[in-house]
Amino acid sequence: MTRIFATDRDGSKHELTGRDRASLMEILREAGLSVEALCSGSCQCATCHVFVAEPWLSRLKPQTDFEVAALEGEGSEMMPGSRLSCQISWHDDLDGIELTVAPEA
Numbered sequence: 001m002t003r004i005f006a007t008d009r010d011g012s013k014h015e016l017t018g019r020d021r022a023s024l025m026e027i028l029r030e031a032g033l034s035v036e037a038l039c040s041g042s043c044q045c046a047t048c049h050v051f052v053a054e055p056w057l058s059r060l061k062p063q064t065d066f067e068v069a070a071l072e073g074e075g076s077e078m079m080p081g082s083r084l085s086c087q088i089s090w091h092d093d094l095d096g097i098e099l100t101v102a103p104e105a
Contacts, residue, residue, distance in 0.1 A: 002095040006050075009034045009101050018094060024050070024085035034101055041086035046070045048085040049102035056097045057081060060088055077103060 002018040006028060016031050025048040028035040036047035043066045052060065060083065067087050071078060082102070088094075 002090075002092055004094070005096065005098045006031075006033060007100040009103060018090040018092075020090060020092075022090050024088040024090060024099070027090065028085055028101070035085060037086060039086075043067055043070055043084060043087055046073070046084060046105065049105075050083055050085045051079050051100045051102055052081040052083050052088075053098035054081060056094065056099075059093050059097075063087070077105070 004016040004018050004024070004027060006014045006016055008014065014031060014033065016027055018027060023041055025035055025037050025041050028048070029037055037045075038047045039045040041048070043064070049071065063083065064087070067084050070084060071082055085099075
């Protein structure tokens with residue numbers, strides 16, 4: 001069983017189970033966390049913005065120009081570790097990942 005440690009906008013902590021071929025956005029939404037994902041994962045709205053804990057960033061694929069543009073375009077609070085959860089595909093190397101759902105823009 002692979003785990004995701006997620007903190008929601010209200011500060012509540014959740015331990016979720018990852019599943020192959022799912023995006024983190026899908027996993028977070030299915031668990032009822034406050035991830036809107038208005039564009040359904042097409043990297044356009046930044047409503048699935050999360051802050052990934054620094055030790056995990058090197059395990060993720062680099063951000064695309066589209067992801068950076070979506071994050072900057074929505075006026076989101078950018079921090080180190082800012083990522084769109086729709087752009088992070090789950091795989092076993094992410095077991096134990098820690099993230100926080102970003103505040104609403």
